[in-house]
Each structure stands twice: as C-alpha cells, then as structure tokens.
Amino acid sequence: MQTEPLLIIRDLKTYFYTDGKEVKAVDGVNFQIYKGETVALVGESGSGKSVTSMSILRLIPDPPGKIVNGEIIFNKLDLLKLSESDINEIRGNEISMIFQEPMTSLNPVFTIGEQIMEGLRHHHNLDKANARKKAIRLLQLVGFPRAEDIIDEYPHQLSGGMRQRAMIAMAMSLEPKLLIADEPTTALDVTIQAQILELMRDVKEKFNTSILLITHDLGVVAEMADRVLVMYGGQIVEEGDVYTIFESPNHPYTKGLLSSIPSLNDDKDRLESIEGTVPAAHEFPKGCRFAPRCGEKKLSICEEKLPQLQEIGNGHKVRCFLYERVEA
Amino acid sequence: METQIDTRHSASKSLNKSKENTPWRIAFRKFKRNRMAVLGVWVLLIIVMIGIFAPYLTPHDPEYADLLNTNGKPDKVHWLGTDSSGRDIFARLLYGSRISLIIGFSAMLFTIVIGTILGSVAGYYGGKIDNIIMRLADIQLNFPFLLLVMTVVAILKEINILIFVSVMAFVSWPGITRIIRATFLSLREQEFILSARSIGGSDFRIIFRHMLPNAMGPIIVNATLFMAGMIISESALSFIGFGVPQPTPTWGNMLTEALSLRVLQYEPWAWIPPGIMIVITVLAINFIGDGLRDALDPRMRKS
Numbered sequence: 001m002q003t004e005p006l007l008i009i010r011d012l013k014t015y016f017y018t019d020g021k022e023v024k025a026v027d028g029v030n031f032q033i034y035k036g037e038t039v040a041l042v043g044e045s046g047s048g049k050s051v052t053s054m055s056i057l058r059l060i061p062d063p064p065g066k067i068v069n070g071e072i073i074f075n076k077l078d079l080l081k082l083s084e085s086d087i088n089e090i091r092g093n094e095i096s097m098i099f100q101e102p103m104t105s106l107n108p109v110f111t112i113g114e115q116i117m118e119g120l121r122h123h124h125n126l127d128k129a130n131a132r133k134k135a136i137r138l139l140q141l142v143g144f145p146r147a148e149d150i151i152d153e154y155p156h157q158l159s160g161g162m163r164q165r166a167m168i169a170m171a172m173s174l175e176p177k178l179l180i181a182d183e184p185t186t187a188l189d190v191t192i193q194a195q196i197l198e199l200m201r202d203v204k205e206k207f208n209t210s211i212l213l214i215t216h217d218l219g220v221v222a223e224m225a226d227r228v229l230v231m232y233g234g235q236i237v238e239e240g241d242v243y244t245i246f247e248s249p250n251h252p253y254t255k256g257l258l259s260s261i262p263s264l265n266d267d268k269d270r271l272e273s274i275e276g277t278v279p280a281a282h283e284f285p286k287g288c289r290f291a292p293r294c295g296e297k298k299l300s301i302c303e304e305k306l307p308q309l310q311e312i313g314n315g316h317k318v319r320c321f322l323y324e325r326v327e328a
Numbered sequence: 329m330e331t332q333i334d335t336r337h338s339a340s341k342s343l344n345k346s347k348e349n350t351p352w353r354i355a356f357r358k359f360k361r362n363r364m365a366v367l368g369v370w371v372l373l374i375i376v377m378i379g380i381f382a383p384y385l386t387p388h389d390p391e392y393a394d395l396l397n398t399n400g401k402p403d404k405v406h407w408l409g410t411d412s413s414g415r416d417i418f419a420r421l422l423y424g425s426r427i428s429l430i431i432g433f434s435a436m437l438f439t440i441v442i443g444t445i446l447g448s449v450a451g452y453y454g455g456k457i458d459n460i461i462m463r464l465a466d467i468q469l470n471f472p473f474l475l476l477v478m479t480v481v482a483i484l485k486e487i488n489i490l491i492f493v494s495v496m497a498f499v500s501w502p503g504i505t506r507i508i509r510a511t512f513l514s515l516r517e518q519e520f521i522l523s524a525r526s527i528g529g530s531d532f533r534i535i536f537r538h539m540l541p542n543a544m545g546p547i548i549v550n551a552t553l554f555m556a557g558m559i560i561s562e563s564a565l566s567f568i569g570f571g572v573p574q575p576t577p578t579w580g581n582m583l584t585e586a587l588s589l590r591v592l593q594y595e596p597w598a599w600i601p602p603g604i605m606i607v608i609t610v611l612a613i614n615f616i617g618d619g620l621r622d623a624l625d626p627r628m629r630k631s
Contacts, residue, residue, distance in 0.1 A: 057525075057526055059526060063455065085530070087528075088530055091526055091527055091528035092527030093528060096526060096527060097523065097526040099522065099526075104519040105520050105523045106523075107541075108520075108542065109351055109542055118537075119527045122529075122533075123527075123528065154350070
C-alpha cells in the first residue's frame, strides 16, 4: 500500500435538521483514499453515500444540512476549515465531481464547449483560443469523434451517454487529484455504462487520479474498485479490498447485498433480498443499526449497543459483534 | 424534435450548423410563426418610427399654444384640430408617442433591474435574506399602486420624466421580484447548479453566469407585458393630472381634455386619437409578449 493518503476523513458527521428533528445522515465515517486508488462507496438508497461525497466538497445545502463534526484532510489541508473562496479553489481544480443525472447536470443554455472552457479559463487563466483547443482535446480524449462539432453543440442535442462523456471531460479538464463520481452510470443503459466505466478507467490511468465511486451497483464495484466501503445507516459497516469483500464478506449486510445479486448459474425462482427497508435516519434503533433486519443469529447485545468498526485482518474492517467477540 | 433532425441533416453539410440551433434561434423561429406577434412587432416599430421622425411628419410645435385658436376643429392646417390651449393635436399625438414609449420602456427597465437583482438574491440564498426581501415586497404590495404613486408625486414639488419613472419603478418592483425569485428557487435545485458549484463557481458567478441566462425567458416575457402595463399606468396618472406635467405631450395628458363634458360630447377628435394610440400600442406590446412567452416557454419547446 502507498504510504501517504490523498484524502483522510475522520469521524465525519453530517446531520440534517428538519421539522425540529435531527437526522443523522452521516454519522461518524472514517476512511482514506490513496493516490491513484479507486474506492467504491456502496450502500442502499438513504445510507448516506451521497451525503458523504457532498460533504467532502462542502456542497451540503445549509440549511437544513450541517457538517457537525469531523475532519476532511485533503493534501494536508482540512477542507472543513477553509474559507469559502479557498474551497472554491479546491472545487474543480483539485477535486471534481460527476453527477448521476447527465440530463440535468449540464446547463441547458450554454454549449458543451463553453461549459468545459469555463473551468479552464476561471481556474487556469487560459485565453479563449487555448481553452478551446484544450476543450477539443478533452472531448477527443473522452471519445467524441467529431469533437470540433460537439464543442459548439448544446446539451439538448446530445444523448445521455454523450452528455455523461461531456461531464467527464468537464470534470477532468483541470486534471483533479480526486474525482468523485456519484452514481455515474445509474441513469445510463447497460452498453453505455460499460463504455463510461472503461472511459473512467482510462482517464484515471492517464492522470493518475484517485476515484471515489459512489454506487449501489455491485457489478460496477467489481469492475472498477480497488477497495470497497459498505455503508449502512450513515455508517461504514464493512471495509476491505475488493477481493476480500466479494470472497469473504463478514458483515451480515454485505453478505445480504452480495447474495441479492441475481446469478445466471443458480436455478432459482425468486431473487434473494434483505428483509425490510433501511430505517429512516431519525429513528435508528438503539443498538446495531442493522439489527432489525439482520438474518444471522442475533446476540442479545446487538439490540443494546452499537458495535464498533474493528479491524479483523489486513485492512479488512467490520462493524459487527459477531466478530468483535472473536477478537476479545 | 424537428430541430434535432435539422441538425443531423445539416451536420454533414456545414460546420457552423450549431449557429442555426442556439436556443435563441429556435425561439426566434417559433416567434416568427406567430402572426399576431409579428404584426405586433411591425405596429410597434411604426409607432417608434413615428416618435423618432415626429418633427418631419408635422410642421407644428406640440408645445406651442395658439391662444387665438383654441378648441379648433380639424382643418387643412391642424389635421386633428387644436386643444383647449390652442396646441395642435396631431403634433401632440406624434410627439406623445415619444414620451409614452420612453416612459413605458424606462420604467420597465428600471423595474426589471431592481426586480431581477432582488429576486435572484432572494431566490438563490433563501433563508433570512429571502425572508427580508419578500416581506418588503409584501408590504409594498399592500399599497394600492395608483394611490402610492399619487401620494409620492403630490409630495414631490417638481416632476420630470426621470423622477416619474423612478417612482413607478419603486412602487412596482414586487411583482417582477416574485417571478424571478420563483424561477431561481426552482433553478437552484437543478443539478447543473450543483455541478457549477462543484467546479468552484462563486455565488456571484453562479447567479449571473449560470442562473440568470436560464431565467431570461420569464424575464423577457414579463418585461414586455410590464411595459404595456407601464404605458397604461402613465396614461392613467397623466389623465388624472399626476403624471408628466403639461405642456409636455403624452397620450395620457391629452386625454385630460375629455374631462370637459363639452369636449367629450362635441369634439371627439381631441380625445379619440390618443385613446386609440394607447390601445394600439398596448395591444401590440401584449401580442409581442404573448408571442415571446410561447416561443421561450421550455414546456412548449418540443412542439
């Protein structure tokens, strides 16, 4: 493993305050991302993956959201302590994002070129002609054959996959050190998904960018990730490299997730699923947050105390009493 | 959809095909298809021309009072007769379009500027700032428009066009502010705004570079309709004597003549023409506004 992490998140807590209720969307998350590494953040809807990613760039709408605790150290800088104009320098320049909906994440009244060039001119002070040249090169890089034409087209003239490519070109335009991709393939159909993933891998190798990949698609995870973080109820419940997670998952939730992937080899009539749904963030159970849905033999302590994230071997961490006992 | 096909078609032919397909081009093409709106543009253009070339269209000075020839009937010299102070009505009618249009336009512009700035700030930031601005707007909306203008005009000793326009803008900003705020509230939630923030756009940049162009549709439409409203307000105020003072000719203060029962009954040439001019102008502008609304409305873009 590399020595110096690019991004360290320590005890991040992002809460939302609505109707006088405190909603703990992200509750004490810790992880690191090393240089050139792809880390996947996996979990169901509402598990806090997107909020975690938005917290990194401080894009949480405030009010109602607030980062109440934690440190986000990027390149030795604590992002949570920066002024608004300093964080603006980081945004796009050092860390950039790709969003889920390629249909709505491009501004409809500007051409693709204008939107790519904006970052270049704003952050790198390129003049118009140079910015345009660079934008065309970026569009070629993300696989547009007619980049000189596409640059003058409006978002509504492109298809979903093309827009997502354009978004990636935009995100990579400033050669950021970290790319946060928030479900980049969810809105695309399967053939395009594969192309976009391939593209992201290429781009990553070219610029040696680290990627934080947020997804609920385990197929994407297997394809892309070096390391996997499984989130449940605003907390990380299991962490490990991609082989460990897929081959020997330990947390009951991770097991559940993996067994609910439909398999072509099994002869089954029904798909596996995890009973129940994620509890709303303001009514988490007192003990382990997964306890009410846990399929494994529950211990009495599960419903009373919150388990801690424990290392059980070589970077593999689990938040579950079943394994804590073994340790002790 | 038709436009999409157009693009693919011409893509093979020319390189600058996207020049033909900017959102403004599409809107312009749709506007052209609306006959009433196009008619409105022509009518308005003619009225603007009349205002500009008024000195060449009549030899008379609209402010010269010929006291020996008051309330004259239409004849070869005075095509529409003279008013109660002996001023040539035809000349006043032509010059009046200047004042009415200038007031309508500048009052509109002034209001739009105030409304856009306040509305976009309120809509973008929300929270306390939004609350303060919108409560001010509510307070403002509680006053009847005419009454407020009358009061302010009555307090001020001297009224010129600039002051008059400022007063009108000052009392009518809440309407446009609300519209812009509503537009910004929905724009703020769009993902491309988040994406603009994620590449490091400052608030100022996001409001004016990213959001405002998206709000241009509603702004332009409302500006147009607002201008018609301003011309009517000017006429109404001038009619009751709180507008631009005599002898400066405006269509509104020409109508004042009709306050006299004798003029109303026996001298229709003194008040019907300015009335007609007001109606035509306002109608033309409203048609343009409706045409713009249809052309710029994104929901109708697909048709």
